[in-house]
Amino acid sequence: MPVLSPASALPESRASQVLEVYDFRRPTTLAREHSRVLELAFETFARQWGTQLTTKIRSASTVITDQVTMASYDEYAASLPATTAMVLFSLDGKESKGVIQFPVEAALVWVTRMLGGSTTAPVPDRKFTQIEHALVQRLMEEALEDLRYSFGSLLVEAPAVDGIHFNSQFAQAAATNTLMIVAGFTVRMSERSWRATIALPAEVLVQQLGSSNPLSDTAAAPAQLRAQLGGVPVDVALALTPVPVTPDTILNLAVGDVLNLPHPTSRPFDLTVGGKPIACAIGVTRGSRKAGQIVTTEETNP
Template identity: 60%
Template sequence: MPARGTRSVDVYDFRRPTTLAREHTRVLELAFETFARQWGTQLTAKVRVVSQVACEQVIMCTYDEYAASLPPTTAMVLFALEDFDAKAVVQFPTSAALSWVGHMLGGNGTQIVTGERKFTLIEQALLRRLMEDALEDLRYSLGSLLVTPISVDGIQYNSQFAQAAATGDLMIVAGFEIRVGESIAAATVALPADALLPQLGETNPTRSTANAKELVHAQLAWVPVDVSLRLASARVLPDRILNLAVGDLLRLPHPQHRPLDVAVGGQPLAGAAVGANGSRLACVVTSTDFGDAAAPLTTPAMHVQENFR
């Protein structure tokens, strides 16, 4: 027990974060959920017993943490990835695997499996076929996320001595629940993070600011703005406004021959004549010459004019 008043501190390497971004987690969860359905279908066909596989969680952790979470004795099928020293792992209890083999050989699943033991040569051959089929399902489910060739490498039985990767290597670990008939077993699939993360892309991609002006102008062209069609404004005293009544007449200094103003945010951008579009009022742009005042809004002005044509 640590002394009272002291706290244990874990060293965190910011260059190698051990948590997945939310968007990456969701993509991987969907992929492993697809794999779970495929794996369940494949087990049903092979062992001739209704089987279901469910994905329970997807995390990223170091290989040391992953190995420490496994039982001391368990079946670990290792998969070699081209150009990577670290190996992928499919782990499940040996007792569950022996039950699957028993069904494949015609058993009814009532045989008693005592303890965890190594597989015989025949059992290894049958399990290898199961894993090769599962590997095809994994390739299909991950799709473009797994671009590295992968193949079955071997079987280990001790989680502490399997040496599938260096202790500090990051692994993407998916946890599964496998139900074959009435028996339930927990399984995991671990893949080197370096083999998957590059295909997931950046979580918060950034763009160069070298062409900031062009980027701003391009964005402005797609920002919605409120457009108004207005007459020339008149200046009146507050007393006139406060005493307005129904039937009062306000004189506006807008000649009959002058087009109305098309304005955005109070800034006139074009002249237009009143018209109709079906049952709705519309305006026809007649001029866009408003001098230098409209220059700062040239890009959105062009967008607005197109909407009014």
């Protein structure tokens, strides 16, 4: 007789899995296949960008991808510092623009290193001078070339720098409800590190993702749903036939009282899931624990 173990039914890796809250008010999300393609593209860009920074500023730099998410432009802008460098760039002639965002301090450190200066002194929080603006723009133009290379066929045309802004609330790259693909990065240079982000209009990428990386056949959806539901943990119990009692009886229960149940001694227990009986089982002993041996099953309507 096979032994059903709770440990085997629910692996520890799944039991400790952190669940993410799903917002049904905005069901638009990235398919898993598409999300992985974008993660690989952004990881490739991070390596390219880190190499470019190392070459330009003559100091070892690394860029690490943190996460890739989808959010509205309003949510993305609200997550940024009030004062920050935002490089807006056009994509494939679309009205919505992409964004490369990084702290002003990081850009000023890069420029100082490019000009041979020292970065040990405190960096002021200010807008760029004309020379700094030109150097940062050139640096971003080369970064956009790396972005185009990393995304391959997902970006039909090369992105072009449209402008540099310093206020995240005033730099309107897209309409507030426009969905954006947002990637977070950690940029490290020596002992310094900064948080950077890239936001791309979802409309630019989703269509290309659908044609170059088609999703699974919709005809397979029922089988995939059944397979997914088959791994969802549920609570099962062996139950006696219930007996109706009054609240007065419950409130007056005391140690030693006997509550008669209408369950014959010859009848197996009910095996229930969520209070619904699905089978009958008899009580047995398995080692030092009690167990239930299935004797009959019954068909239930969903």
